[in-house]
Amino acid sequence: MADRPSTGELFGVPYNFERPSIGRMLSAYWKPDEGMLVDKPFGIGYTLNLANWRSWIVLAVAGALLWHERKGEREQMAAEEGPVEVVVDDD
Numbered sequence: 001m002a003d004r005p006s007t008g009e010l011f012g013v014p015y016n017f018e019r020p021s022i023g024r025m026l027s028a029y030w031k032p033d034e035g036m037l038v039d040k041p042f043g044i045g046y047t048l049n050l051a052n053w054r055s056w057i058v059l060a061v062a063g064a065l066l067w068h069e070r071k072g073e074r075e076q077m078a079a080e081e082g083p084v085e086v087v088v089d090d091d
Contacts, residue, residue, distance in 0.1 A: 014039040014046070
């Protein structure tokens with residue numbers, strides 16, 4: 001069987017299946033000279049470049065949406081815990 005490359009691109013999407021090292025993992029998320037999205041250090045696709053200010057906006061929006069969703073779940077659970085009125089109509 002032929003050796004397959006462990007890094008490359010497939011249909012324009014990068015992939016990397018080399019064994020990750022700590023240095024490569026840390027440097028992949030902080031690249032000041034690149035855009036908002038950078039190649040993942042392991043796996044398929046892209047990840048956020050934390051050296052870019054736009055990435056922090058994306059993280060803040062995602063965090064706010066998650067907080068809002070969890071807040072709604074807590075309010076719904078609190079509303080369900082209250083007394084329930086049942087009306088029976090004997091006709």
